[in-house]
């Protein structure tokens with residue numbers, strides 16, 4: 001039996017060399033790529049996610065682990081069948097027009113990416129039309145909007161309206177977040193969800209996808 | 211007890227050699243790495259280029275040669291005086307003189323009556339101005355919260371109006387855009403009785419977050435900054451990276467990056483209008499490594515804010531920075547120790563204009579009425595430390611000791627009466643110093659509840675006419691006032 005726990009532990013320790021070495025060894029021993037992914041890497045990310053939530057791990061460590069994970073997935077990709085990796089859902093994420101805050105939004109984007117989603121982080125100060133266009137071009141399943149200012153929260157409402165207007169509202173689930181945003185506000189503007197931090201944003205996205 | 215403007219500088223986290231090293235590092239950062247910018251700043255970039263900066267337009271990079279920076283920062287005034295309207299609370303920002311006051315743009319407040327954590331309103335802004343006006347150790351009023359109940363395009367004028375109506379202390383705030391700046395200029399000119407009078411004794415000033423750390427110019431704020439500088443309205447050049455996310459995790463590197471950002475901002479301003487008053491606005495912060503949120507209460511914030519004053523002092527520019535940004539959600543012990551540490555360290559560091567020092571909670575997101583009362587006490591005690599211990603014949607009081615003699619007491623001695631108002635810090639009443647019995651009789655209230663009572667008492671007093679009726683009318687004729 002292949003030692004998947006070793007991969008999990010190396011991933012938790014953010015040891016890229018070790019993770020890659022173990023994954024390569026697994027492939028040489030003809031361990032199915034899907035098992036290396038699920039039982040080694042994803043198992044590790046699950047532990048990391050839990051530890052992050054309990055504040056037993058610092059965010060930079062979590063992000064580093066996510067980078068190691070993604071390097072390992074690149075190794076596995078050629079051996080994984082279509083549908084086994086990625087394609088869990090496509091996210092377009094950005095900060096609404098008039099708002100330049102991006103630290104939280106970028107963190108959410110990185111966490112979603114490490115959860116295996118295809119993430120298009122289109123930046124800050126994004127007009128409603130631009131979001132609509134990106135949804136269409138990227139065939140997004142999720143639209144994630146960030147706002148940190150009370151003055152730009154109305155722009156979230158306008159963005160939702162623009163998505164409705166463009167006739168693509170049924171195509172995407174919309175989530176909103178940022179320090180001044182609340183669940184009540186999300187409900188009021190007709191968004192599908194709100195999350196207070198990057199960890200819960202990831203859970204929320206997973207729950208919204210079919 | 212008047213404790214404003216005392217000399218700090220007793221706490222010096224950086225040695226002379228450290229200061230020199232960080233200053234050189236910052237000049238190196240500007241020369242090698244430089245700043246980036248976005249569209250809308252072509253004129254600013256052009257101005258810098260004509261004077262000797264190197265601009266790479268394809269990479270949107272501005273690199274500042276060392277001599278070019280040094281030539282321009284020299285033009286910034288060493289002393290900036292921010293005036294009050296009463297004349298009682300003028301702030302002479304120079305050398306190591308220390309003033310502390312409010313700060314913010316908070317969006318939530320703990321309601322004074324219900325205790326509910328709710329969105330801030332224009333009325334809160336006015337009431338907080340009135341409260342702070344009566345708290346002696348809060349030396350200026352920087353707009354502490356956002357009027358979330360009025361239309362956004364009415365913010366700028368209404369915020370300054372509410373502040374100036376509530377207090378005669380110096381008022382500072384940001385503005386949303388250049389148009390807002392001009393409206394505020396008109397508003398303040400009406401209050402001053404003419405533009406010249408305002409420029410001569412500016413009782414308002416502007417904050418602009420011109421830099422998005424690391425090393426990026428914010429187009430909108432840079433343009434506002436330059437416009438204010440052109441009109442010689444004092445500007446605080448705010449830049450506030452969080453060590454660990456928008457600046458390196460190490461304190462030395464964070465200081466070097468901030469110093470570089472400030473040198474660039476000051477250069478732009480002094481090139482725009484040489485000699486115009488401004489404040490070095492580096493605010494070192496910390497990222498919460500568990501969430502990447504803003505960690506206001508970190509003890510390192512106190513250390514770095516003291517250090518950044520040393521950097522500003524090194525180039526001879528008065529500084530604006532922060533203390534007392536707790537991460538606690540309510541006015542509790544955590545709030546008190548975090549605030550006490552950072553406020554004392556910044557005061558002892560000699561920081562000139564310390565905002566956020568009163569009222570703030572919840573990592574910069576919220577404020578509470580009672581917290582202003584508590585922070586007034588913390589600031590007062592911190593400034594008392596700056597007063598130091600006088601050792602001269604009058605204070606040594608050898609004759610007094612001899613005349614009272616062994617076994618006597620000093621309670622009724624004239625010397626005690628002479629010095630009891632200066633040697634003894636008697637707070638605003640929020641610190642309970644009575645017997646347990648008395649305390650129990652009065653309901654056994656904690657500091658928070660006592661703070662609330664003091665706040666209520668101040669707010670129930672008659673309103674003071676900080677705006678004349680004529681000025682108020684003229685303002686209302688010109689602008690839509692929501693208060």
Ligand code: B12
Pocket residue numbers: 098099100101102103104105107108144145146147148149150151175176177178179180194195196197198199201314315316317356384419421422423449450456501502503504572573574575
């Ligand atoms: C850093 C910061 C800045 C930096 C931004 C740098 C950058 N690259 O982003 C700078 C200095 C540039 C800046 C500028 C301004 N800021 Co600012 N800023 C902050 C600060 C201190 C921290 C924000 C932050 O990065 N937090 C860390 C991240 C990790 O947390 P987060 O953003 O909340 O994100 C988390 C969650 O909210 C959530 N989330 C976020 N987005 C999304 C999206 C989705 C879909 C989901 C599900 C979840 C989610 O998950 C994230 C991760 O856990 C806040 C105060 C605060 N405590 O929030 C003020 C604050 C937001 N700023 C404020 C203000 C006023 C401004 C300025 C107007 C000027 C000023 N006075 O500083 C300008 C505006 C510029 C503009 N047009 O946008 C006010 C807002 C007041 C208001 N009206 O609402 C605040 C509250 C501070 C204050 N009290 O003064 N700011």
